Amino acid sequence: DVQLVESGGGLVQPGGSLRLSCAASGFTFSTYAMGWVRQAPGKGLEWVSTINAGGTATYYADSVKGRFTISRDNSKNALYLQMDSLRAEDTAIYYCAKETRPQGAAGSDYWGQGTLVTVSS
Amino acid sequence: DIEMTQSPSSLSASVGDRVTITCRASQDIRNHLVWYQQKPGKVPELLIYAASTLQSGVPSRFSGSGSGTDFTLTISSLQPEDVATYYCQKHNTAPLTFGGGTKVEIK
Numbered sequence: 001d002v003q004l005v006e007s008g009g010g011l012v013q014p015g016g017s018l019r020l021s022c023a024a025s026g027f028t029f030s031t032y033a034m035g036w037v038r039q040a041p042g043k044g045l046e047w048v049s050t051i052n053a054g055g056t057a058t059y060y061a062d063s064v065k066g067r068f069t070i071s072r073d074n075s076k077n078a079l080y081l082q083m084d085s086l087r088a089e090d091t092a093i094y095y096c097a098k099e100t101r102p103q104g105a106a107g108s109d110y111w112g113q114g115t116l117v118t119v120s121s
Numbered sequence: 122d123i124e125m126t127q128s129p130s131s132l133s134a135s136v137g138d139r140v141t142i143t144c145r146a147s148q149d150i151r152n153h154l155v156w157y158q159q160k161p162g163k164v165p166e167l168l169i170y171a172a173s174t175l176q177s178g179v180p181s182r183f184s185g186s187g188s189g190t191d192f193t194l195t196i197s198s199l200q201p202e203d204v205a206t207y208y209c210q211k212h213n214t215a216p217l218t219f220g221g222g223t224k225v226e227i228k
Contacts, residue, residue, distance in 0.1 A: 035217070037165075045157070045165060045208050047217040059215035062122070095164065106170040107155030107212050113164060 022096030
């Protein structure tokens with residue numbers, strides 16, 4: 001079975017940093033693009049970032065561009081999100097998500113349970 | 122960037138009713154549109170991709186249609202377990218923008 005398990009969330013002060021991890025299993029990780037989606041408390045879904053299967057192409061929402069860095073280690077079946085210069089508005093549950101098809105353009109068929117990031121002094 | 126607008130933002134319908142949710146893209150996205158269902162306190166689940174292809178395991182009362190800029194998610198006969206917020210998302214090129222969501226409740 002496909003499993004995505006996020007870790008690394010927590011409470012951080014404004015301006016601080018966190019590194020989220022997503023451990024993947026149950027599928028050929030190196031074949032699929034992966035992404036991060038967040039959801040602020042009581043709000044809708046917001047796409048954050050996507051990385052292609054080989055890790056050679058990355059994409060970011062304007063709201064996080066220049067502050068967040070997505071990466072992956074296909075040898076470890078792991079996805080990461082380095083979050084720097086954190087702001088209060090980054091407070092959210094962060095979900096790791098797997099693309100439905102290797103060729104993309106079909107949404108995300110598996111999501112982790114999410115990890116909560118709280119940015120507050 | 123392309124904006125995704127859903128309507129209505131919420132609706133209340135009776136069990137057995139036909140429910141329709143609309144998603145509009147500010148530019149042509151061909152059929153690169155997906156729909157998710159998020160039940161209260163749960164993780165989003167993929168319902169439909171490529172505008173009209175039902176994800177494996179999703180009940181057949183769900184259907185999607187549209188292309189270009191106008192898309193529709195239809196629940197043919199609303200069931201109590203369909204209480205959720207539904208999101209559309211453009212899923213071709215970044216940014217992979219979500220719509221604002223439609224909250225569906227039982228009357």
